[in-house]
Amino acid sequence: MKKQYLTAVIPSNMAKAATVLYQNTFTSPLVEAIKVNEEWALRTLYKDNYEKVETLILRNSGTKEEAKDIFQEAFIAAWRNIKDNKFLPENNSAINGYLYTIAKNKWMDYLRSPEYKKKVAFNSSIAEPVHLPADGKGDSEEFNKKLSVAMEAFEKLGEACKNLLIKFYFEKKSMKEIAEELQMDASSARNKKYRCMQVLRELAFEKDVE
Amino acid sequence: MKKHNQSQEEFERIERYLTGRMDDNEKPDFEASLKTDPRLRKQTEEVRALLHAIEEKKLREKLDDFHEELTAGNRRVISVRPFLKYAIAASIALLIGLGVWLLSVRKTPDEKLFSQYFKPDPGLVTPMSTTPDYEFYRGMVDYKQGKYKPAIRRWRPLIEQKPKNDTLNFYLGVAWLAQGENKKAIVYLSKAVKYPNSTFINEAWYYLGLALLKEGHSEKAIHSFKKSNLENSNLILKEMGSAK
Numbered sequence: 513m514k515k516q517y518l519t520a521v522i523p524s525n526m527a528k529a530a531t532v533l534y535q536n537t538f539t540s541p542l543v544e545a546i547k548v549n550e551e552w553a554l555r556t557l558y559k560d561n562y563e564k565v566e567t568l569i570l571r572n573s574g575t576k577e578e579a580k581d582i583f584q585e586a587f588i589a590a591w592r593n594i595k596d597n598k599f600l601p602e603n604n605s606a607i608n609g610y611l612y613t614i615a616k617n618k619w620m621d622y623l624r625s626p627e628y629k630k631k632v633a634f635n636s637s638i639a640e641p642v643h644l645p646a647d648g649k650g651d652s653e654e655f656n657k658k659l660s661v662a663m664e665a666f667e668k669l670g671e672a673c674k675n676l677l678i679k680f681y682f683e684k685k686s687m688k689e690i691a692e693e694l695q696m697d698a699s700s701a702r703n704k705k706y707r708c709m710q711v712l713r714e715l716a717f718e719k720d721v722e
Numbered sequence: 723m724k725k726h727n728q729s730q731e732e733f734e735r736i737e738r739y740l741t742g743r744m745d746d747n748e749k750p751d752f753e754a755s756l757k758t759d760p761r762l763r764k765q766t767e768e769v770r771a772l773l774h775a776i777e778e779k780k781l782r783e784k785l786d787d788f789h790e791e792l793t794a795g796n797r798r799v800i801s802v803r804p805f806l807k808y809a810i811a812a813s814i815a816l817l818i819g820l821g822v823w824l825l826s827v828r829k830t831p832d833e834k835l836f837s838q839y840f841k842p843d844p845g846l847v848t849p850m851s852t853t854p855d856y857e858f859y860r861g862m863v864d865y866k867q868g869k870y871k872p873a874i875r876r877w878r879p880l881i882e883q884k885p886k887n888d889t890l891n892f893y894l895g896v897a898w899l900a901q902g903e904n905k906k907a908i909v910y911l912s913k914a915v916k917y918p919n920s921t922f923i924n925e926a927w928y929y930l931g932l933a934l935l936k937e938g939h940s941e942k943a944i945h946s947f948k949k950s951n952l953e954n955s956n957l958i959l960k961e962m963g964s965a966k
Binding site: 541545549550551552554555558559562580584587588591592655658659661662663665666667677678681682689692702703706709710712713716717 | 728730733734767768769770771772773774775776777778779780781782784785788789791792838841842847867868900
């Protein structure tokens with residue numbers, strides 16, 4: 513089920529329930545929309561924050577290309593923590609501050625890295641890292657390894673499976689919607705999803721299976 | 723290779739757990755098995771990694787799209803000729819520009835309210851079959867993906883043929899509003915509210931209110947919100963200190 517909060521077209525009783533939920537959890541509609549990958553919300557978060565981060569990195573010996581990479585890594589870390597409820601922003605400016613701080617810390621980590629020091633003598637005036645409640649390093653190394661293997665495997669998946677899995681897990685569409693789009697009944701769509709996931713699992717973890 | 727087969731039932735159970743759809747009857751059992759069953763634990767971690775991977779892959783694609791949109795919008799370069807008088811003229815123009823920019827960056831309470839409430843209408847379910855409204859639904863597919871410009875491009879010829887279509891007027895209005903073109907949004911939404919029997923009548927008044935609010939016409943916006951029976955219209959009226 514796709515969650516919707518404070519939207520215009522939902523029936524008024526649902527809107528009321530959503531309002532109550534909204535007030536009880538103290539999160540903004542933007543946060544709830546980010547959790548379900550609503551395009552407008554992700555775009556807002558990106559566009560409202562990129563420039564500040566770029567300015568920071570350009571002023572501290574970075575390039576535009578590096579600014580883009582660091583910002584996107586920070587964006588993903590922030591998004592992940594918001595989704596996993598590791599970071600509960602009370603309002604939009606809290607998310608913006610959070611994203612900026614992660615990007616800043618990532619850039620400082622890079623400036624301190626041997627990789628960077630080899631390139632240039634270290635004399636940056638950038639401040640000390642700021643402590644964050646969750647900075648995207650929460651998951652174990654082992655899990656992160658699995659994740660990167662899984663992402664590689666996803667690349668190798670056929671287009672039909674890719675599209676189907678994106679509809680389910682990124683766009684969070686309901687089984688009914690997807691079945692309608694693909695013109696099949698719900699149980700076939702479910703079975704297709706299962707089979708795609710098994711192909712993906714084999715592509716990713718086949719070697720692990722003893 | 724298939725030694726560790728996973729049945730559809732097993733997979734869906736893990737999926738329910740990871741996506742937070744497991745009910746309170748099932749969850750304690752599942753969590754207990756996780757502790758004692760290393761195979762289930764391994765499979766759950768694997769499915770968790772796969773679900774993360776699917777989302778993150780797609781997100782990375784989107785981020786690149788957003789980045790392109792952002793840099794495409796910044797390609798306006800001001801060239802200043804090396805003559806003094808041009809330089810002076812340019813500085814004055816820049817100062818005026820800066821003033822206008824500063825004014826526009828500082829959000830008014832109306833704009834804050836707008837950004838707090840505005841969210842594009844989710845759109846209509848798009849049938850896959852070739853209906854007579856094919857072009858309309860092609861536009862709807864773009865619209866639902868947040869590609870408002872292509873959607874508008876597809877819908878524009880249609881509105882010329884059917885200028886009195888309430889659905890078209892409504893979605894064109896919302897699409898323009900999502901693009902930040904408030905005046906154009908007002909044009910279409912004002913047409914959409916002319917059909918009292920339309921399915922979209924309450925939404926149309928609501929979005930017209932939002933567009934007017936964004937343009938700074940608070941009084942007219944209040945008038946619009948009052949005509950809409952949506953819960954959000956009431957909420958926004960309350961915030962504006964003007965409940966029904």
